[in-house]
Amino acid sequence: MIERITAKDGPFHPASAVDFLPLQQLHDLQSRRLKETVDLAYRRVPLFRSRMEKIGLEPEDIRGIEDIQLLPFTEKTDLRDTYPFGLLAVPTSEVVRLHASSGTTGKPIVVAYTREDVAVWSEVMLRSFAACGVHAGDIVQNAYGYGLFTGGLGAHYGAEALGAAVIPISGGNTERQIMVLKDFNVTVICCTPSYFCYLIEQAEKKGMDIRQLPLRVGVFGAEPWSDEMRKRIESSSCVRAFDIYGLSEIIGPGVGIECVQQAGLHLFEDHFYPEVIDPVTNEPCPDGVEGELVLTTLTKKALPMIRYRTHDITTFISEPCACGRTIRRIHRISRRSDDMMIIRGVNVFPSQVETALLAVEGTLPHYQIILSRKNGLDHLGVLVEVTPEFFSDTVSGIENLHNLLSHSLESALGIRVDVRLVEPHTLQRSEGKARRVLDQRSLGEQEAGMDGFENFCPGPNGK
Amino acid sequence: MKIKQLSLFLENQAGKLYYPCKVLADAGIDILTLSLADTQQFGILRLIVDDWEKARTVFEKAGSVVKVTEVVAVEVENRPGGLAGILEILEESRINIEYMYAFTFGRQDRAIMIFRFEDSDGAIRVLNTKGVRIVSQTDLKHHQNGREC
Numbered sequence: 001m002i003e004r005i006t007a008k009d010g011p012f013h014p015a016s017a018v019d020f021l022p023l024q025q026l027h028d029l030q031s032r033r034l035k036e037t038v039d040l041a042y043r044r045v046p047l048f049r050s051r052m053e054k055i056g057l058e059p060e061d062i063r064g065i066e067d068i069q070l071l072p073f074t075e076k077t078d079l080r081d082t083y084p085f086g087l088l089a090v091p092t093s094e095v096v097r098l099h100a101s102s103g104t105t106g107k108p109i110v111v112a113y114t115r116e117d118v119a120v121w122s123e124v125m126l127r128s129f130a131a132c133g134v135h136a137g138d139i140v141q142n143a144y145g146y147g148l149f150t151g152g153l154g155a156h157y158g159a160e161a162l163g164a165a166v167i168p169i170s171g172g173n174t175e176r177q178i179m180v181l182k183d184f185n186v187t188v189i190c191c192t193p194s195y196f197c198y199l200i201e202q203a204e205k206k207g208m209d210i211r212q213l214p215l216r217v218g219v220f221g222a223e224p225w226s227d228e229m230r231k232r233i234e235s236s237s238c239v240r241a242f243d244i245y246g247l248s249e250i251i252g253p254g255v256g257i258e259c260v261q262q263a264g265l266h267l268f269e270d271h272f273y274p275e276v277i278d279p280v281t282n283e284p285c286p287d288g289v290e291g292e293l294v295l296t297t298l299t300k301k302a303l304p305m306i307r308y309r310t311h312d313i314t315t316f317i318s319e320p321c322a323c324g325r326t327i328r329r330i331h332r333i334s335r336r337s338d339d340m341m342i343i344r345g346v347n348v349f350p351s352q353v354e355t356a357l358l359a360v361e362g363t364l365p366h367y368q369i370i371l372s373r374k375n376g377l378d379h380l381g382v383l384v385e386v387t388p389e390f391f392s393d394t395v396s397g398i399e400n401l402h403n404l405l406s407h408s409l410e411s412a413l414g415i416r417v418d419v420r421l422v423e424p425h426t427l428q429r430s431e432g433k434a435r436r437v438l439d440q441r442s443l444g445e446q447e448a449g450m451d452g453f454e455n456f457c458p459g460p461n462g463k
Numbered sequence: 464m465k466i467k468q469l470s471l472f473l474e475n476q477a478g479k480l481y482y483p484c485k486v487l488a489d490a491g492i493d494i495l496t497l498s499l500a501d502t503q504q505f506g507i508l509r510l511i512v513d514d515w516e517k518a519r520t521v522f523e524k525a526g527s528v529v530k531v532t533e534v535v536a537v538e539v540e541n542r543p544g545g546l547a548g549i550l551e552i553l554e555e556s557r558i559n560i561e562y563m564y565a566f567t568f569g570r571q572d573r574a575i576m577i578f579r580f581e582d583s584d585g586a587i588r589v590l591n592t593k594g595v596r597i598v599s600q601t602d603l604k605h606h607q608n609g610r611e612c
Contacts (some may be wrong), residue, residue, distance in 0.1 A: 056555060386472045386528050393470035393532045393579070394561050395500050421505055423474055425526045 003393065011161060013130045015123055018270050019325040026326060029270055031064035033298035037086060038062045038071065041304045047082060048072075048306060052064065052108035068296060069284065072337045073307045076109065079249060084110040090302050096165050100148045101248045101347065108414075110284075111150070111248050118301050124254035124268045124363035125155065125158020131259040131266060132242040134188050136163030141180060143186040144222070144345075145171040150252030151222060151345060155190045158254060164188065174375075178203050180303075185214050192344070193220040193229055193241065194441075198376020200237050200454055211238045219244050221253060222345035224441070226332070230262070243332060249308055250295050256330065264329035271299050274328060275307070276316050279337045287318035292337050311337045341371060341437065343378045350436050353382060356412040359403045361390055368427045371439045378441060382409060382419040385427055464584055464596045467515040472528050473506040476552045483508060483527065490521040495603060496577065498564035511536075511566070511577065513604060535586060536598040541571065547596060549576065556589045557585035558582065575603075 005329075012444045021029070041048040042059045046402040051072040052058070057434050061070060077088060080450065088095070096115050100108040113121065126362065132174055134140070140159040146152030152170055159166045171191070177199060196218055216231065221244035245265050246253035259263050267274045276291040277284055285291035293310045297303075313336060317329040341348045350369060370381035382405075392402050402419055409417040473479045473573045480499070487494060493513040500507045512518045515531065522529040553560065559581045566575035575598055580586040587597060 080599050176518060289531045388528050388530070391470070391472050391530050393468070395502060395507060396561075398472070398505060398507065399502070421472070421474075423472055424477075425529050426474075 011135050011263075013126065014061065014133070015161075018129045019127060019131065019266065019268075019327050021270070021326055023326055026270060027065060030273055034068060034273065034296065035059070035062055037296070037298055037304050039291045039298070040089050040301070040351060041096055041306055045087055045304070047078060048074075060405065067272065068275065069305065071296075073221050073282075073309050074305055075296070075309050076249065078312075079109045079111075080107060080274060083107050085112070088112055088302055089304050090114055095302055099150045099153075099248055099252070101150070107276060108268050109249065110147075111252075114301040115301075116301050116431065117303075119250070120271055121154060121251050121254060122157040122161040124251065124271055125154055126161040127268060128244055128254050128257040129158055129162050129164070129219065131218065131257050131323075132217055132240070134162065134164060134219075135262050136157070137172070137301055138162075138164040138187045138217075139167065139185055140188040140190065141177070141184070141186040142165045143169055143171055143177060143195065144253075149345060150246075150248045152167050154246070154252040154254055155219070159188075159190075160449075161358040163202065173434055174199065174202050178206065178208070178391070181210075181215065182208065182313075184215060187214050188217045188219065189239070192220045192223045192376070193218070193224060193225040193233060194373055196220060196233060196237075196239075197229075200233075201376075208339075210236075215239055218242065219257070221245060223342055245333065246297075247310060249303075249306055250297060250310075251300065255295065257319065258326060259323040261321055261323050263321065265442075266321065266325050266327050267328050269327050272299065273298055274316075274330065276314065276330070279311075279313075285315070287316040290315045290334070293333070295338050305431040311340060312379050313337055339437070341369070341380075341439075343371065343380050346413070348413050348415070352412050353409065357382075357405065359412075360408045361387065362385075364388075364425075365390075367436075369437045371437070371441050373441045379418060380413070380415060381420060383422050383427060385424045386421050387424070464535070464599055466536050466577075466598070466600045466603060468532045468534045468577070469510045469512065469515055469518055469522065470530045470532060471508040471510070471522065472505070473508055475504055475506050479502050479506070480508065482525075483510075483522065485491055486520060486521055486527075487512065490517060492518050492521070496564070498562070498568040498577075509564070511603070521553070531571065532571055532579065532585070533583055535580060535583055535590075535608045536566065536600055536603060537576050537578060537590060538596040539576050541574045546576065550593065552589060552593045552595065553586065556585075558586045558589060 013305040039059045042052060057070060058132055094114050095112045097113040097118055098110060100110050142155050144155050145150030156166050156168055167180060167184060198208050216239060218241045220237045220241055230241045241256045243265060244253055244257045246255040250272055255272050256265040258265050261426050274295040275284060275294040275296055281291040290313055291311045292313050295308050295310060297305045312333040314333050353369055354364055357367055365387050367381045368384040372379050384405060390399050402421060406417060406419045471483050495511045497510045519529055520532060537549060539549055561579040563576055563578045566577055590597060
């Protein structure tokens with residue numbers, strides 16, 4: 001199997017060997033690592049310890065990976081409630097990196113990494129690149145945003161560890177992206193799939209045929225996309241498009257990726273143990289049955305996550321993959337079990353929009369969230385009905401209201417928001433309430449993926 | 464001496480102006496004058512009507528957001544320099560105008576300007592001392608009737 005990949009997709013990287021571990025060996029590794037992780041969290045994270053004590057569970061009760069179902073869940077709100085460092089299992093003196101992402105209220109969610117964690121992250125990103133045929137000698141244009149978001153640096157470290165040349169161009173500035181793509185003989189690009197579609201379109205407008213370039217691999221994530229979109233990208237660019245998955249709470253990008261078979265995403269389960277559960281009963285789903293993905297970190301030191309509820313809905317694929325990897329596969333994330341939206345890699349909840357509107361007007365006006373895609377980038381629009389209390393007979397009065405709403409929303413969400421004031425009673429209501437979210441992003445087909453490592457910000461730095 | 468103006472919020476879209484005018488027509492309310500302020504996204508329709516209270520009621524019933532504002536109607540001589548003379552008085556007293564629009568009626572030698580001031584009472588005081596004629600709500604009706612003659 002390994003030879004097969006070597007022959008077809010260039011040199012095999014030794015770090016990928018774990019992808020092909022015999023199942024018993026993988027199982028033993030997971031069991032050992034789970035015990036270490038539970039032990040670490042029990043000793044160092046008060047919230048986790050108290051939850052264990054509440055159900056009368058001791059670290060010794062976890063004898064192997066099959067006992068994982070005994071452990072309590074962790075939710076995104078736990079990170080918020082213990083902001084900023086409450087879930088850390090190491091003193092901050094051992095932390096070498098901090099990232100942050102939007103939370104459910106004004107405060108972001110903070111994630112921390114020790115030196116070992118950064119090494120694990122580099123390793124899984126290396127294995128991600130290797131799985132889709134990237135190798136030393138490739139030139140990688142990394143158009144994910146660099147900064148507090150995990151996307152840019154995550155991809156950067158992985159590509160560098162692989163021995164590829166990384167261009168840390170970050171998000172935005174399409175003109176420069178196209179120039180670099182052409183002049184630097186780029187072979188691999190990392191960005192959102194919709195931004196890549198936009199790049200193709202803009203390159204064509206300049207009379208450039210992207211098919212003539214050496215570019216051959218696209219590592220796409222941070223937003224919903226579909227197989228339909230893949231077909232469109234691959235037929236218009238000669239680029240093979242791969243879906244990458246991750247979330248900052250677990251590590252960032254690199255939790256899983258498609259291999260060259262493009263038949264589901266392999267999860268690096270020697271580091272992140274996956275379960276698929278019924279989100280209502282919390283019982284495990286059999287392979288092939290849709291449920292919520294729950295992830296447990298097996299090697300993270302700074303921020304161990306035990307049974308983290310991703311709210312991403314997927315299914316396990318039980319058949320072995322033709323690539324020979326033994327690590328498990330899941331289908332593209334089809335949707336979410338909550339109302340979270342992923343906009344340019346940033347997580348947004350409708351409740352955040354409500355809080356921001358309330359802060360300005362004191363009462364909640366009727367509003368509607370419109371998600372659309374312009375120039376390859378997601379846009380968040382909010383329609384707000386004008387209320388008698390806030391209506392002014394002067395243009396400056398209404399513009400002032402508009403500015404207050406925009407500012408309140410943008411500072412709460414951390415992304416650009418287009419606010420539009422509309423006449424009263426114009427927003428559609430069902431059961432007296434306006435339909436809150438209208439997603440007009442064209443995903444190419446009904447079943448859309450939601451592969452957001454929350455935090456990827458391939459746009460012009462979120463603004 | 465102030466008069467009541469109704470303001471309505473409109474989205475800047477084709478056909479949006481028709482609806483409020485239809486509401487007034489159906490209620491038998493006459494528009495004396497109007498002005499429309501527009502931006503790329505929205506417009507504000509300002510109306511002086513013959514029965515502002517009835518107009519407010521029908522708009523509210525129709526679900527519109529309507530605001531009643533007090534504005535000042537000033538008589539201006541219909542000759543070159545007529546308006547400039549008024550503005551000179553306001554400028555000297557540093558009275559700020561939010562917006563203004565014109566109102567014509569039957570008489571050839573007079574026009575009426577509608578002013579929205581930041582400080583209406585201050586403006587009226589200054590204009591009064593300079594002998595400028597301020598038109599009341601009933602005067603407006605009277606003018607209106609005159610036009611109809």
